[in-house]
Amino acid sequence: MEGHTGFMASVIHGDVKSAKLEVKEGIRLIEGVLIGRDYRDMPVVAQRICGICPVVHNITSIKAIENAMGVTVTPETKKLRTLMEYAQIIHSHALHLFFLSLADFLDMDNDIKLMQDYPEEAKMAIKVREYGMSIVKVIGGRVVHPLTNEVGGFKKAPDTEELRKILVESDEILKTVLKLGEFFKTIKIPDFSRETEYICLGKNGEYAVYDGDVISSFGLHIQTEKFESNFLELQRQNEIIKRVVHKGKSYMVGAIARLNNSHEKLRPEAAKYLASLGWSFPDYNPFHNILSQMVELIHFVEESKKIISELLNCDLSEVVTKEYKIREGSGSAAVEAPRGTLYYHVDIDPKGYIRNVNIITPTAQFLSNLEDDVAAYIPEIINLDPKEREKKLRAFIRAYDPCISCAVH
Amino acid sequence: MKRKKISNIKTGTEKRILRKKIAERTKGKVAKKTVKKRIRKAESIRGKKSLLDHIKGGLVAFSRKKEDRETPEEGRIISIADPIVEINDPIVLEKVAKKPARKVPAKRKKPAAKKDELMNLPKPRVAIVSLTSCEGCQFVLLDLGERFFEFVKSVDLVDFRMVEDQDDDNLQLDLVLVEGNPVTQENIETLKRVRARAKVLAALGNCAAMGGVPEIKNYQKGKSTIKHVYKYIQGISNPEIKEIDNFVKVDFVFPGCPIDGEEFLKYMPELLKGNVPQIPDQAVCLECRKKGNKCLLLEQKPCFGPMILGGCDAVCPTARMGCQGCRGLRPQGSVKGMRATLKSMMTDEEFENVTEIYGLRDDLEEKEKKEKKQSSN
Numbered sequence: 001m002e003g004h005t006g007f008m009a010s011v012i013h014g015d016v017k018s019a020k021l022e023v024k025e026g027i028r029l030i031e032g033v034l035i036g037r038d039y040r041d042m043p044v045v046a047q048r049i050c051g052i053c054p055v056v057h058n059i060t061s062i063k064a065i066e067n068a069m070g071v072t073v074t075p076e077t078k079k080l081r082t083l084m085e086y087a088q089i090i091h092s093h094a095l096h097l098f099f100l101s102l103a104d105f106l107d108m109d110n111d112i113k114l115m116q117d118y119p120e121e122a123k124m125a126i127k128v129r130e131y132g133m134s135i136v137k138v139i140g141g142r143v144v145h146p147l148t149n150e151v152g153g154f155k156k157a158p159d160t161e162e163l164r165k166i167l168v169e170s171d172e173i174l175k176t177v178l179k180l181g182e183f184f185k186t187i188k189i190p191d192f193s194r195e196t197e198y199i200c201l202g203k204n205g206e207y208a209v210y211d212g213d214v215i216s217s218f219g220l221h222i223q224t225e226k227f228e229s230n231f232l233e234l235q236r237q238n239e240i241i242k243r244v245v246h247k248g249k250s251y252m253v254g255a256i257a258r259l260n261n262s263h264e265k266l267r268p269e270a271a272k273y274l275a276s277l278g279w280s281f282p283d284y285n286p287f288h289n290i291l292s293q294m295v296e297l298i299h300f301v302e303e304s305k306k307i308i309s310e311l312l313n314c315d316l317s318e319v320v321t322k323e324y325k326i327r328e329g330s331g332s333a334a335v336e337a338p339r340g341t342l343y344y345h346v347d348i349d350p351k352g353y354i355r356n357v358n359i360i361t362p363t364a365q366f367l368s369n370l371e372d373d374v375a376a377y378i379p380e381i382i383n384l385d386p387k388e389r390e391k392k393l394r395a396f397i398r399a400y401d402p403c404i405s406c407a408v409h
Numbered sequence: 410m411k412r413k414k415i416s417n418i419k420t421g422t423e424k425r426i427l428r429k430k431i432a433e434r435t436k437g438k439v440a441k442k443t444v445k446k447r448i449r450k451a452e453s454i455r456g457k458k459s460l461l462d463h464i465k466g467g468l469v470a471f472s473r474k475k476e477d478r479e480t481p482e483e484g485r486i487i488s489i490a491d492p493i494v495e496i497n498d499p500i501v502l503e504k505v506a507k508k509p510a511r512k513v514p515a516k517r518k519k520p521a522a523k524k525d526e527l528m529n530l531p532k533p534r535v536a537i538v539s540l541t542s543c544e545g546c547q548f549v550l551l552d553l554g555e556r557f558f559e560f561v562k563s564v565d566l567v568d569f570r571m572v573e574d575q576d577d578d579n580l581q582l583d584l585v586l587v588e589g590n591p592v593t594q595e596n597i598e599t600l601k602r603v604r605a606r607a608k609v610l611a612a613l614g615n616c617a618a619m620g621g622v623p624e625i626k627n628y629q630k631g632k633s634t635i636k637h638v639y640k641y642i643q644g645i646s647n648p649e650i651k652e653i654d655n656f657v658k659v660d661f662v663f664p665g666c667p668i669d670g671e672e673f674l675k676y677m678p679e680l681l682k683g684n685v686p687q688i689p690d691q692a693v694c695l696e697c698r699k700k701g702n703k704c705l706l707l708e709q710k711p712c713f714g715p716m717i718l719g720g721c722d723a724v725c726p727t728a729r730m731g732c733q734g735c736r737g738l739r740p741q742g743s744v745k746g747m748r749a750t751l752k753s754m755m756t757d758e759e760f761e762n763v764t765e766i767y768g769l770r771d772d773l774e775e776k777e778k779k780e781k782k783q784s785s786n
Contacts, residue, residue: 051544
């Protein structure tokens with residue numbers, strides 16, 4: 001898992017009084033340090049919230065600033081950013097699926113052993129991960145904390161030769177993810193279910209990632225700007241993660257939420273794979289988040305192929321930043337991160353200095369849901385021996401794929 | 410044999426001196442006076458000239474190619490695990506040269522180790538410790554893919570928290586890599602604990618080495634940063650951000666935000682042997698030019714390349730992003746010169762703001778003081 005956490009659940013007479021995630025990470029106050037700084041520092045600093053998903057922090061902060069200052073970007077820029085985000089999800093999912101989560105279901109205590117026992121699958125997972133990383137590198141200049149994306153566009157257009165190479169590779173990668181998908185079908189997923197609200201971005205005609213409105217499985221449909229007025233960020237005393245609730249209740253974001261809300265918009269191979277799993281929607285098994293990531297992995301590999309061919313057919317010099325005016329304003333933006341909807345809000349003064357920032361990360365949003373789920377799950381495992389119980393709990397938490405670095409920031 | 414003599418260094422004082430020396434050396438800032446003092450002190454401890462003998466012996470025993478010795482910045486190696494010290498620093502070399510020459514063989518032939526003997530050697534024990542951070546430096550390692558797993562196979566990896574959940578035992582560690590800021594009390598304790606067990610400790614990236622982006626809050630007025638983030642600030646530990654060398658001795662730094670994977674692989678073999686490599690004192694510009702990039706400064710775009718330690722393959726300027734100094738100042742770089750160059754591109758305030766991003770500002774102020782002193786002398 002990303003970040004430091006421990007889990008406390010006090011169980012008295014089989015009755016779950018409280019299940020609480022305890023965070024051991026220190027605070028970095030990224031929102032605080034941004035205040036008073038030049039707007040151009042924001043993507044640079046904010047993406048350093050997370051070493052696994054810097055791309056989405058980079059894109060979302062830039063979009064929020066653009067919205068605040070009224071800067072418009074070309075369709076080519078949007079496409080290139082979308083591709084970068086797809087690639088981000090691909091390499092993050094590949095990592096989580098195989099290296100951070102699988103060991104729990106194969107009854108192993110470490111992932112190095114996993115690599116020894118499943119060398120073929122490990123190679124496949126690394127190959128897919130590297131495909132995602134190579135896209136980020138070609139567009140962003142490097143994988144961890146990319147460099148080229150900025151307010152108004154890109155500092156530099158990607159090398160078309162490199163993009164073409166990736167396009168050629170994509171067919172092979174699609175075959176690989178499908179094979180990996182077959183392997184994941186064989187793992188035993190515990191049966192557990194609890195109804196919850198699924199929230200993600202939604203857009204007509206596409207599986208929304210780069211933009212869209214905020215939608216929910218319970219019928220909510222609002223514009224991104226209304227996010228803060230609909231969702232409540234709470235800080236409990238002595239706690240460094242601010243939890244988020246919708247109408248006073250916990251909710252879920254991420255792969256399983258996106259799949260529940262937008263599964264009919266998947267690309268063909270991903271849809272075929274999903275059908276073969278035989279789920280009926282709404283699906284409320286949180287362990288299914290893992291297989292949902294697998295479905296998305298196939299979908300985003302297909303999408304990446306499509307979008308690269310489109311990009312190769314347009315004038316890529318259009319992505320290079322054009323002049324714009326620094327203006328006072330407030331703006332917000334949301335993008336689908338690997339773990340769910342990432343939301344940014346920023347106020348900028350007339351000189352381009354940041355007055356206020358709010359960042360709401362996916363993990364902060366689903367943390368309460370995780371605790372509610374665990375509280376419901378504990379009675380099912382209460383009679384196991386302590387070691388076994390701990391293992392099950394750990395598997396449960398890891399299925400959520402929490403990122404504590406993001407949650408605390 | 411010199412070697413035997415050297416390994417006899419056992420008194421606490423000598424060890425302490427060695428350690429101090431090494432720490433100063435790795436930081437790259439040691440005053441002539443201090444060197445003199447240390448050598449004099451060393452001489453008085455263990456009979457006459459004994460440490461100097463060790464140094465000389467070390468020079469010979471450890472000497473590789475002659476060229477290496479003549480270009481100190483290329484391959485200065487100080488051994489910690491084995492108390493043979495090779496010091497290529499011109500100041501010390503001069504000192505050594507002035508002493509009456511002793512007959513020493515020019516080259517000490519190492520007996521060729523048999524392959525299976527090597528295979529039976531215990532693997533070096535390595536721990537990667539992550540304090541409060543984005544964990545990006547660990548991901549750079551993981552992103553090396555199969556090459557990283559090859560590395561993992563060659564060592565005994567302890568407590569790599571991200572992929573392993575095993576509790577580690579309390580054994581000695583050959584090398585500890587530390588990522589992140591010591592923010593919580595627990596972070597600080599972990600850091601001290603691993604230091605006590607480690608032969609060599611290396612900082613992994615900008616946060617550990619220079620404070621990273623969280624250090625920005627140290628420069629903010631009124632220290633009210635936390636109030637922008639939290640409503641209830643009671644019970645939240647919010648210390649000033651301090652680099653890890655404020656708490657423990659740091660032998661080597663992998664610089665950068667994040668670190669460079671290739672550079673990691675380059676220096677790892679030496680570190681695993683217990684040696685401390687030295688990154689050549691070259692500007693970012695050197696690699697930038699090699700890549701055929703157009704100089705950003707010539708286009709009036711701010712870039713700190715000339716005063717910053719290279720080795721990153723000029724990844725930022727190659728992406729047309731000006732260098733903001735995440736790898737830290739290089740010893741020979743001139744801050745004064747850099748300021749003069751940037752005068753037409755940014756105000757002093759803007760310059761200082763940018764130097765805050767990667768915790769460069771405090772180092773810069775220190776260096777400027779030194780530069781001023783030097784010019785007034």
